[in-house]
Amino acid sequence: GTFALYSLICRHAKVSLLPNRQVADESLSTYKLENPPEKDSSRVKMYLEKHKALHTALLILVLLGTCMVIGDGLLTPAISVFTAVSGLELSMSSNHHQ
Numbered sequence: 001g002t003f004a005l006y007s008l009i010c011r012h013a014k015v016s017l018l019p020n021r022q023v024a025d026e027s028l029s030t031y032k033l034e035n036p037p038e039k040d041s042s043r044v045k046m047y048l049e050k051h052k053a054l055h056t057a058l059l060i061l062v063l064l065g066t067c068m069v070i071g072d073g074l075l076t077p078a079i080s081v082f083t084a085v086s087g088l089e090l091s092m093s094s095n096h097h098q
Contacts, residue, residue, distance in 0.1 A: 002065040
């Protein structure tokens with residue numbers, strides 16, 4: 001989700017640090033804008049395009065968000081299994097456990 005939003009932002013504003021604009025992509029129908037942007041761009045878009053430090057901050061924010069989602073997907077099941085096994089060990093008597 002975070003990379004999809006980043007891709008959408010990069011498609012409408014030139015803020016990408018990753019090489020994503022290729023000649024072959026321009027011919028695809030999904031990359032063509034239905035309504036071309038007007039001459040009056042939004043202030044946020046112009047501000048993002050002007051400041052190079054925001055390009056880096058945006059990419060770091062996207063990567064951090066993606067790492068959090070992946071970490072949550074890996075750690076949550078592992079902690080659940082570990083907690084279940086610990087609960088079983090406590091409920092068993094010492095003779096059965098050994």
